Amino acid sequence: MKIITWNIHKVAYEKMKEILEYLKNKNCDVCLLQEVYVIPAEFKKDFHVVRGEMNAILVKKTIGNTEKIYLNNISDNNAINDYFVACEVKVPGKSLVFISVYNYFDENNNKESEDVKKFKEFLKIVYGYLENNKGKKIIIIGGDFNMDEKFKTHKLWVKCSKEMIQEFSKLEHEDPLVEEPDEKRYTWINPNSKDKYKLDYLFLPKQIKSKIEPVDEKEIFNQRQKLSDHLPIIAEIEI
Numbered sequence: 352m353k354i355i356t357w358n359i360h361k362v363a364y365e366k367m368k369e370i371l372e373y374l375k376n377k378n379c380d381v382c383l384l385q386e387v388y389v390i391p392a393e394f395k396k397d398f399h400v401v402r403g404e405m406n407a408i409l410v411k412k413t414i415g416n417t418e419k420i421y422l423n424n425i426s427d428n429n430a431i432n433d434y435f436v437a438c439e440v441k442v443p444g445k446s447l448v449f450i451s452v453y454n455y456f457d458e459n460n461n462k463e464s465e466d467v468k469k470f471k472e473f474l475k476i477v478y479g480y481l482e483n484n485k486g487k488k489i490i491i492i493g494g495d496f497n498m499d500e501k502f503k504t505h506k507l508w509v510k511c512s513k514e515m516i517q518e519f520s521k522l523e524h525e526d527p528l529v530e531e532p533d534e535k536r537y538t539w540i541n542p543n544s545k546d547k548y549k550l551d552y553l554f555l556p557k558q559i560k561s562k563i564e565p566v567d568e569k570e571i572f573n574q575r576q577k578l579s580d581h582l583p584i585i586a587e588i589e590i
Contacts, residue, residue, distance in 0.1 A: 354586050359581075387406065467511055528584055
């Protein structure tokens, strides 16, 4: 099964057709997409579509039925519920859960402490869901977490990023791209400083075999109008 997580950067309706072509060319089975405004009907020919506020999950119809789920009745804070969308896919003998995450933190909103607090509350919900379903379901989490332990500023997000990777590791989940050399691990380039950061993550259960597929930066950025300002993470897994 091939999985992609990708912030498509609020692309316009007509640009979504190019996104669809990219996904089809990569033969993606499950797509975790962030900053999604609209999904053309054409997508629904081949994929089940599960929508959230700024997230969408696309699952190939050939894989199986797909049902939107809620992690639990976690919070009265709608902002926290807007961080994610989740779905469950039943395949013979197994249950797969996919969670697409979009941290809409805005570095210019002067509310960094409050944003970190909210997102950490959301992450605790995810950790609890993983703990409660250990050994029962294959759970895959991907998305734009909008933070990197290599940030030069925003120290609270640096700390949050480090803690997140450690907590997922304790719960037997890891992002293979985290271990890659710096020249390969980034997913976003700051347009001002040109610094490269890994804002996007794909946490996979450690017990399943996975292989990260190299992404050609030119396919994304070197377009007349680039497909996105984020690079996707693509992984092939054995379930």
